[in-house]
Each structure stands twice: as C-alpha cells, then as structure tokens.
Amino acid sequence: MNTLILVGSPKGRTSASWMLGSKLAEGLQDHGVTVQFAMVHQELCSGEGAGNLMDLIDSTDLVVLAFPLYVDSLPAPLTRLLELVAERRGRTASEGSPRLAVIVQCGFPEANQCDTAIGICRQFAGFVGMPWAGALAMGMGGMLEGDFKRLPGGGKKILDALRKTAEALARGGDIPDDAKALFARPLSPRWLYTAFGNLGWRKKMRKNKAQRPIGYRPYAQG
C-alpha cells in the first residue's frame, strides 16, 4: 500500500502540518505502508510541479491532506490543487481512485472551527470519486512547535490518536471515532491558551524588533 501525504502549509517541513503528518507516516510505515511526502505550496510554484503532484495522486492508494486552517478553509494553494485535480479527473469516479483522509489544525482553541474545511475536503472527495476515509481536527495548533515532548503530557493524546489512525488506515479502514475525539481534545484550558497566545505575539514582536504598536492601522483614513 502507498500513501501520499500532501502538506498544505506554506512552511513545509517546519510546519505543524508536517509534524503531524510525519508522525502519522511513522505509524503507517510500522504497518508496512510506503509513504511519500509532497509540499503543495512549493510544488505549485511551477506548472511541472502541479503535473507531478497530480501524477502522484493518481498512482497512490491513500492521499492525506495535512494543512492549517486558513480563514475557515484550506490554504489557497491547496484549494487550487483540488481544482486542478477535479479538472483532470472530472466528475466520474475512476477505478482504483485513492482514498482521501485529512489532518487539519487551527490556531484557535476550538477544534470544531475546522469543520467547514473538513466539509470542503469531503465534498471534493465526493466530486472526484475518491472514497472518504475521515478527518482529524484539532485546535490550539499554536502549541505545535517542533517537538511533541514539549506539549502537556508529552502530546500523548495526539500521538495516540495518530497511532490509532495509522493502524486503521493501514488496514484499509476509516479514521476511528475515538482517534478523532482524542485528537480534538484541548491541550490546555482555553483561558490559558489565549493568555499565553497574547503574550506570545508581543514576545515575537520584540524578537522581530517591530517598530510599530501591535494595533497599528497603516490603512486608516485621514
């Protein structure tokens, strides 16, 4: 079995999407699955890259879209890729279409803010005839920086969810409900996440030596 993990974050291999996708890949590989990665933003920069991506999609058994929530939806380049795939495949399901699964995370605490993005991916899957294998969604994505060990509890809930997901996908099943629930469980209390988040923006401003106040309005009239 072959799996293609499409990383939809512009940050590529330094992104939270990559971090989650890599851990899923480890689990899949433990079950004998061959995993390949592609960075959507980088590939779409060239017409050749887009064609290569579509060839990869056509030749795999499972596609996993791993992306951050952008404005309640998919990042624009990932949307573009879905449009290109739909143009190429048309509405008719072709024999041996790969299955589609999704891992999405957002910077807000509530995992359910990802629901519309998941709905869009599912709608796309139905349109192009790719069997739907389910989705994992989590909030507090701002905490995913570099290493699971830095997360509360060593990120055990997320790691367990990804392990269960890998097991299920490797045997041809859908993402189990208990994995979805574990993955969506908040990593910290909401008030704590937002308090640290607000402090974090100011810390980054100082690090970047920002010359303007945080609420600066460059396009204000008059």
Place this chain on the structure above:
Amino acid sequence: MKALVLDGCREGDYLAMEAALEMTTALAGRVDDVEVVILRELVISACTGCFGCWTRTPGECVLKDDAGKVLRSYVGSDVVAFVTPVTFGGYSSQLKMMLDRLIPLLDPRFTIVGGEVHHRLRYGRFPKTIVLGTLPSPDAGAERLFAGLVARNGRNMHQTIEAEVLVGVPDPPSARQCVERLLDRIGVTA
C-alpha cells in the same frame, strides 16, 4: 458610500462572470463609488503564514504585491462583495488567495465572538460584507457548506454576512434579482 467588488471568477466561467457584472451594475445604481478588483488579473502571492503582518510590520504584509492595494481599498470601503464560483462548497482559489491575505486587517490578540475565540479587528470594524456564489446546477450539499463557511467568516469579521447562491446558466435578470435581494438585505439603498 464606497463599494468594493472582489471578483474571484475564473476566466471562461460565464455564470460567475455574469454574477460579477450584475453585482457591479446593481451596486453602481445604489452607491457613489464602485471599485471592481478582478483577482485573476492581479499578482497576489499565497500567504506564507509567517505572521510578519502581526509581529514584524503590524498591519502590513511583508510580501510586496498587488494584495496591499486591495487591502487599502478594502479598509476604505463601506461594502465589500465577494463573487465566486462555489468550489466544493468553498470559494474559488482566486478569491481564497486574496482572503488568506486579509489577516493584516486583524489584530492578533484574541477575543470571544459568539462563544468562540477569534481575533480582534485592527480597524474596529470590517466593511459590511456580502457574498454571491454561483453553481452550474443545484447541489444542496455544496450550498449548505457554502452557507456554513460564510457564517464562519462572519464570526471572524465580527458581523453577519449575507450570501446568495445563483444556480443555473447565465441569466442576467435572475442574477440581477439575486443581487438586488442581497443589497436590500444589508440596507444599501439608492
């Protein structure tokens, strides 16, 4: 009163292009100034997710392309209309490319909207936003998703966004009626 139309149609999508034309014409009959931005004719790069617009040059994107001009117009408008083919229940990639670049209009600090965490508005308010989607044939699932997406965007912009989906082949009278209904609903009168 100023209105901005963000035309997220693909070249050759006559239904969506008709919708954008009717939106522009109807707005021109009701407001003093209408600016139309045909997104497919601009150079707008994908957001890189660097948060430079929040932590490096607050309020301004670090990428220098046509998106900056659109942002300035956006802030200076009273009404903004998105026109897009409904794409798997969402927006076209052309419109989405611009919407992803709207984050300089938000302030990174968190606040609660409708019981959920969202960001503060940098300018205190967003222009009143309306959305006109198009579908070549009825698709209840896509329409439901689209309505849900628009409602979610409304929370991010701290407002209720009105939307309509125009279904079928290009038909100027139907498109005009659809647009007039939208404008009536947000109280933009001649």
